[in-house]
Amino acid sequence: MPDPTPPTPSTPPTPSAPKARADAARNREAVLAAADRLFAEHGSPGTVTMADIAAAAGVGKATLFRGFGDRTGLIRALHETRLAPIRQAAEEGPPPLGPTTPPHERVPALLDALLRFKLDNRHLSLALEGTGNGSPYAADHYAHWHTTLRTALARIPDLPTPDFTAHALLAATRADLVEHLAGTEGVPREQLRAQLAEFTARVLGPAVRGD
Amino acid sequence: MPDPTPPTPSTPPTPSAPKARADAARNREAVLAAADRLFAEHGSPGTVTMADIAAAAGVGKATLFRGFGDRTGLIRALHETRLAPIRQAAEEGPPPLGPTTPPHERVPALLDALLRFKLDNRHLSLALEGTGNGSPYAADHYAHWHTTLRTALARIPDLPTPDFTAHALLAATRADLVEHLAGTEGVPREQLRAQLAEFTARVLGPAVRGD
DNA sequence: AGTTAAGCGGACCGCTGGTCCGTATCGTAC
DNA sequence: GTACGATACGGACCAGCGGTCCGCTTAACT
Incomplete structure (x- = not known):
């Protein structure tokens, strides 16, 4: 049972944020911005890979999946x-x-x-x-x-x-x-x-x- | 330019069939039948792979792609x-x-x-x-x-x-x-x-x- | 039976989403 | 300021997919 924490803490339902580390929050924003930009640039969303987004955001791939669960x-x-x-x-x-x-x-x-x-x-x-x-x-x-x-x-x-x-x-x-x-x-x-x-x-x- | 023949001769437009070999026609039917069955069995079509269809039809994967171009x-x-x-x-x-x-x-x-x-x-x-x-x-x-x-x-x-x-x-x-x-x-x-x-x-x- | 080319199949390739784990960094208590 | 535990990091790694290649088989015609 490797799931002690909620898998996708995208927007915590309760306003009491369960303590987010500063770099994590920064990375999260960077990823969202990079993804938005890449999707906008490429015509088809299918041509944008997770690795692309990670690279554009300047983070590792695992950071994407840790923060958002999956694509x-x-x-x-x-x-x-x-x-x-x-x-x-x-x-x-x-x-x-x-x-x-x-x-x-x-x-x-x-x-x-x-x-x-x-x-x-x-x-x-x-x-x-x-x-x-x-x-x-x-x-x-x-x-x-x-x-x-x-x-x-x-x-x-x-x-x-x-x-x-x-x-x-x-x-x-x-x-x-x-x-x-x-x-x-x-x-x-x-x-x-x-x-x-x-x-x-x-x-x-x-x-x-x-x- | 590796494309001397039409890539997907699924249904020849002109009724003059350009000579289809017997085994090819048989395989084509087998593939269609197998695909239909597999799609019907599995709930989501995404879980049915080309290899599955080929195996169920008793043919090689290349036969699928030769006959139909792609998925x-x-x-x-x-x-x-x-x-x-x-x-x-x-x-x-x-x-x-x-x-x-x-x-x-x-x-x-x-x-x-x-x-x-x-x-x-x-x-x-x-x-x-x-x-x-x-x-x-x-x-x-x-x-x-x-x-x-x-x-x-x-x-x-x-x-x-x-x-x-x-x-x-x-x-x-x-x-x-x-x-x-x-x-x-x-x-x-x-x-x-x-x-x-x-x-x-x-x-x-x-x-x-x-x- | 001989010849030819169309057809065959499964090993193979490139690429993708997703995971693992040793390491670096943050936040805190002193 | 420093020590320390928890948390997050990242890139090597994995499994599985669609699609291709090429040496071999076999149908079709003579």
Whole structure:
């Protein structure tokens, strides 16, 4: 049983940090920065190896795996860091992302925020979803957005299947689809946002009130 | 330039087969059968290696790569074989899949056929989309369905973005999502079909006529 | 039966994610 | 400032993967 400590102390749940050594924290940041940069430079995340990241960060390979568990853990940690602001805005922020927003406005806002994030961090999102081994649906990151979206959808009358609808709407913003459209097909950013908004509106149906 | 012959003669485009040796054809079938079986047995397609397939088929590894180019080629060939009937039905078959069907009926029928196929061949679809290296959107198999769906959607009035809509609807039937819902979450088959149909109907909007 | 080339298979290669363990460094108690 | 235990470090190391090579086998045609 070689697992006395939690394997991925990426972000300690309790604010009481269990004492992190200074060099460890510094290395952690260096690794995240190096990984971000490398993923951004190379087109396909598959061409960036763990050894590359370690070298770019100026640390040994073992440091990567000690700090993040495995490749997926590193990518998840990086992704989580970048997405945190949006996540927080959706959880407790003001409209249009926050929970007080009426659903006909909030759902498109959430999806648009997600889409913009994936456009701005294409490489990262691609690396996250294209991890290969585990499906994106296993990550609790997905569960979070799904729950948020489903909850908002459930407040819309005459929408019989909020659970599936949330899945389907999220599927429309999947990283590889975004990459295909914005990258390969060259669809302009604003056009893509408009199309997603249009699609979303169609799914939600007409708002009850002026909204 | 070590490439005098086409690298992946999976299905010769011209019906004039360029003379295939008997044992080669036999081996090809054995490989496809073995691969299908192994993918079905193991849960995750990632755990099935090329060596496994070769051993199960009773051939050498080189035979796999000679016949199919690489891992992706093998999976694509297998997938194509299984999907061919549906594909043909969509291309030239009778309603509700064939091209003569009015779009308000055909689009749901196409998506439902795709969903049923992925439910019936979950392992295979998962292996195809989860190839890892290349995104599913690069495969011309995807381009085919997208074009078919977009064409049908374009015939619906007041649907401003048939291209994106086709992508988004197809995204709702992605193999890993289907696997997540039908497998992990245990959503019953008929319920999933009904949900997809409901969602599709919402996207298409009301039919102009009794349809 | 003889000839030829297509087909065969398994040893082999390069590379990857992931691990091990002796060593260097940090944090602390004095 | 120094001594000391705990913690983290790093690069050699490992197992397993997709993919290739080449000497041998065998189908096909005469």
